[in-house]
Amino acid sequence: MTVKGIIKFRISVKGEKPTTIKMDLEQETKATLENGAEIEFLDFDADQGYDKLLLINMDSPVKKVKHGSLIPWGESIYKRECPECKKGILLVVRDIKNGKLLANDQCILCGQRYEYTDIEELNTGVY
Numbered sequence: 001m002t003v004k005g006i007i008k009f010r011i012s013v014k015g016e017k018p019t020t021i022k023m024d025l026e027q028e029t030k031a032t033l034e035n036g037a038e039i040e041f042l043d044f045d046a047d048q049g050y051d052k053l054l055l056i057n058m059d060s061p062v063k064k065v066k067h068g069s070l071i072p073w074g075e076s077i078y079k080r081e082c083p084e085c086k087k088g089i090l091l092v093v094r095d096i097k098n099g100k101l102l103a104n105d106q107c108i109l110c111g112q113r114y115e116y117t118d119i120e121e122l123n124t125g126v127y
């Protein structure tokens with residue numbers, strides 16, 4: 001095992017409700033599904049290029065995008081796939097003072113900065 005951190009799977013079996021499983025790889029690597037099936041995390045192909053993407057766009061100019069046009073990441077209603085590196089995540093952060101979602105965001109992998117042009121709609125739940 002060479003991986004640390006938290007991973008999330010979504011498992012869909014035909015005819016059954018999809019199950020989401022979260023594993024903290026430092027704690028456990030096995031999980032049992034509701035139907036009794038077991039999954040075990042073995043390893044992953046480390047040569048997927050993630051390390052090559054780390055912060056490569058950090059100094060690129062801010063890109064204006066519509067949050068609503070981006071590909072959702074996982075089951076979150078806010079998280080989006082980074083359109084620049086296609087592997088990183090845009091988390092969408094809140095102003096700690098007033099709880100409003102902020103227009104400025106940054107990919108956690110490639111570091112590309114974004115400005116959501118539809119933050120008002122996102123905050124008011126229009127879409």
Ligand SMILES: [Zn+2]
Nearest residue numbers: 082088107110
């Ligand atoms: Zn990215």
